Amino acid sequence: MIDPGGTLGIVGGGQLGRMIALAAARYGLATHVYSPEPDSPAFAVACRHTRKAYDDEAALIAFADAVDVITYEFENVPRRTAEILRQRKPLRPGVEALATTQDRFAEKSFVAGLGIATAPFRAVGGEADLADALAEIGRPAVLKTRRFGYDGKGQVMIRPETAAADAWRTLRGAPCILEGFVAFEREVSVVAARTAEGGFAAYDLCDNSHRDHILDVTRVPAGVSSDTEREAIAITERIAEALDYVGVLAVEMFVVRQGGEEAVVVNEIAPRVHNSGHWTIEGAVTSQFEQHVRAVCGWPLGSPERLGRIEMQNLIGHAADGWRELLARRDTHVHLYGKAEARPGRKMGHLTRVRPERG
């Protein structure tokens, strides 16, 4: 499909695009990053970049003409953007994955339609809908905008004492989904890759801790039963197959206890490389970024084998200011994304420790 020496187009210029570009470079690929943001971290490591709006058709066409295959680093690529691109060059993952994951209601319906457990959910188009949905699902519940939510943005918890009307107004009348609150024991994710021919390779299950709705620490192994881990990976493979997915995806899940047994409930699908997979750069034989490039280019997948016990810690906001002290830690791999300004909640870098397995 594409040979080393070819050009990989990347839509989106954040740290995920940057790390995809770095992985592509290792295989001798040229990269071309498309992003409207002037300070896109991925621009600095790409062969070429285009700084244009996502609705600039002429720029999108020129970009597609300049590359051999196109991928993206975020799920909110506008539908029309994706359509323009895929008419000219292979877009991997495809528009199906985007359409399904851009809308929380479509995503939950898709997952439930596969017979996979999710939180109870209902589409909410107005205040009256919300009252009905609350009556059905009960409280606590979480009201989320169907689109454009990430890192806890675009969602509000409805507790027993919350006035539903207030919750509705908080989200400014956007089309929403009401989800029953899941009393989870832990949050986990499966990061996996699928090829166009149906090849599939999953990394070990990740245990994720969040702080202020933003991923804080990922630990692997996740500490669940091997049955639960197998089930989580099997679910991910079913989802990837149903989407005819090509590339790396992540499926976020809750681990719950049902009648004394562990079970998993799917929370969200990310059609892209994922923060909870950053540990694979040093902690696996093949990193998620390399794996994504391999899948998108039509190459054989690499081994997802884990190389030790993992702890990945995000550096959020000013946490990266201590970079010099962090660099002095003998057992810590330091990644900084080259972002100029450390705003609160902004992912500035991450740390990975790979320790020997306990004997």
Added chain:
Amino acid sequence: MIDPGGTLGIVGGGQLGRMIALAAARYGLATHVYSPEPDSPAFAVACRHTRKAYDDEAALIAFADAVDVITYEFENVPRRTAEILRQRKPLRPGVEALATTQDRFAEKSFVAGLGIATAPFRAVGGEADLADALAEIGRPAVLKTRRFGYDGKGQVMIRPETAAADAWRTLRGAPCILEGFVAFEREVSVVAARTAEGGFAAYDLCDNSHRDHILDVTRVPAGVSSDTEREAIAITERIAEALDYVGVLAVEMFVVRQGGEEAVVVNEIAPRVHNSGHWTIEGAVTSQFEQHVRAVCGWPLGSPERLGRIEMQNLIGHAADGWRELLARRDTHVHLYGKAEARPGRKMGHLTRVRPERG
């Protein structure tokens, strides 16, 4: 000295510059590559590049003004180029390291002056010198140009039957050095880093096999005695100290047997990251490229700890044509340098395998 977000200038645009730029990106540094070659592999991953001749003073000055600290990826940076750059920004390693290693006679004299074993050597300025030198050193011996030799270029073996005049003509009257032939058991290298404050960290000794004078395979551990390994590393530290060296350097040595005992003889110093250290990308906690960036930027060195048994294989010329099959090997890390044309003898990429230590 330089913070993440600053810009590292790299003189030279080959695969070493490319891998330095990739390592710098991981720490959030911007990079600016200076090279006259239009297809420089490092251009594709650098934030900026300047394609100008090494004697273009205006371009050198503009380059120096645009970066915070400057390093190089090859030892044949012209003296005047280095002088122009270092008057404007810190140049690491310094001109001392360049001057010493650009001239084989200066290099050997420097090493011998430290009381470190080398092959017997003599400067040869003309045919008469050569006769004298051969009488003194004996045959077989190797006649090498003092400058600009690499990968076996600029050298000729003088065997018992070789006509000295022919050897002299082969090298076209360039100033030469005659070196006694060393009957070595193996060729090894020490790759190590030194900071401006005298911090020093060496990787484990590398066993290097060459084919057609070009590095073919590096294996670690090197299989020498621990005394020999300690001695090789101590020699490297003395050389680095004497050069007041900052950055990664490699010292190539022969392992010989003297009266039944292993001993090392220094062959060559490379004032830069080195092909025999490529395995450190996956095989050590900190790669030689990261280590070089750390030293050059004035940051703490990382751990050089090795993560398993190493085999690094260069992909020379058309060896990289089998990339798809190589990518399918589960235990092999594939690196391709993005070079368009696979000429014979050209380094196109490399493979690294990291296997568990024998129990």
